[in-house]
Amino acid sequence: MELTVIEAEKLKKKPDESKLGFGALFTDYMFNMDYAPDKGWHSARIEPYAPLALDPSTMFLHYAQGAFEGLKAYRTESGNIQLFRPQENFARLNRSCRRLCIPEIDAAFALEALKQLLKMEKGWVPSEPETSLYIRPTMIATDPYLGVRASHTYRFYIILSPVGAYYPEGFNPVKILVTHDYVRAVRGGVGEAKTPGNYAASILAGEKAHEAGYTQVLWLDGVERKYVEEVGSMNIFFVIDDQIVTPELNGSILPGITRDSVIKLAKHWKDSVAERKISIDELMQAHASGKLKEVFGAGTAAVISPVGEIKYGDQVITISGGKVGPVAQKYYKAITDIQYGKGEDPLGWIVQVV
Numbered sequence: 001m002e003l004t005v006i007e008a009e010k011l012k013k014k015p016d017e018s019k020l021g022f023g024a025l026f027t028d029y030m031f032n033m034d035y036a037p038d039k040g041w042h043s044a045r046i047e048p049y050a051p052l053a054l055d056p057s058t059m060f061l062h063y064a065q066g067a068f069e070g071l072k073a074y075r076t077e078s079g080n081i082q083l084f085r086p087q088e089n090f091a092r093l094n095r096s097c098r099r100l101c102i103p104e105i106d107a108a109f110a111l112e113a114l115k116q117l118l119k120m121e122k123g124w125v126p127s128e129p130e131t132s133l134y135i136r137p138t139m140i141a142t143d144p145y146l147g148v149r150a151s152h153t154y155r156f157y158i159i160l161s162p163v164g165a166y167y168p169e170g171f172n173p174v175k176i177l178v179t180h181d182y183v184r185a186v187r188g189g190v191g192e193a194k195t196p197g198n199y200a201a202s203i204l205a206g207e208k209a210h211e212a213g214y215t216q217v218l219w220l221d222g223v224e225r226k227y228v229e230e231v232g233s234m235n236i237f238f239v240i241d242d243q244i245v246t247p248e249l250n251g252s253i254l255p256g257i258t259r260d261s262v263i264k265l266a267k268h269w270k271d272s273v274a275e276r277k278i279s280i281d282e283l284m285q286a287h288a289s290g291k292l293k294e295v296f297g298a299g300t301a302a303v304i305s306p307v308g309e310i311k312y313g314d315q316v317i318t319i320s321g322g323k324v325g326p327v328a329q330k331y332y333k334a335i336t337d338i339q340y341g342k343g344e345d346p347l348g349w350i351v352q353v354v
């Protein structure tokens, strides 16, 4: 497919890199492509970043038939721009599309279009430590129609946002609250797809956790409310005895690329790692017997997020003395060193852009 470029008349002023937050600033250009049943995916173009004009009846706005992704472009010390396992994000987007009855995109073409967009926007990739350019590929159903069915037309776009260090005060452990009243997703639902409804479903529990002084919610499974699934919008890991353990993928857990990277690196280094069901009772018992050494979240935004405290009902447990444990530290350093080109890339995960 051909990729057209429409030049902007005026470019924006670049932000102060020391004051970048998350997801509020956007670059000069975006990628757009449309789908119609008679044309398939067509009109691929890079054009100035601009609001979308949508009919108020647009199906996505009513029924959330859509999907999205989140990945980052990193600037290395020598000034190159690189991506971390981007093929995995486009493969997951296509899996989300299949679940949401959306026509799949050509993943190889989407990656080439993203690389071209990044080449044009390379001046927006920040260079301060731990900053990056966040990439949000987004898919929406665009039929103007109020009946519930699969849309016939779609828009796929990619926008870019320079983002700051995830931990302004350093790599500090967070406090998390186990929620019994709400679930994020259920098996057979859309939990393993990266689709907007899952995030809408998570907001109330997140707000309640914040009101109670906790940073994130620890989600239990939606069927028995017994097995641990995810933390906030990250996958979760435990170090029990000397084994790294994470819940097995079961249909309601998002298959995170950071999760997969931790597992693959652990296998590469011959660290003991297991994917299995872990009940909240098992965790509490492991803590009581001194076997629960570390807990951490894993996701693109924070990479590794250590957990220092868990509240479950009336019980409050402190993990690793409220400090960052050695396993979280090791994996955080290894993955960020690969992403920023500071260390070896033993599994060939980096894709160079420029």
Ligand SMILES: Cc1ncc(COP(=O)(O)O)c(C=O)c1O
Binding pocket: 070, 230, 232, 233, 234, 235, 254, 255, 256, 257, 258, 259, 298, 299, 300, 301
């Ligand atoms: C619900 C949820 N779980 C886990 C993750 C972690 O996935 P990844 O490591 O691919 O960013 C994310 C973020 O994308 C998420 O939204």
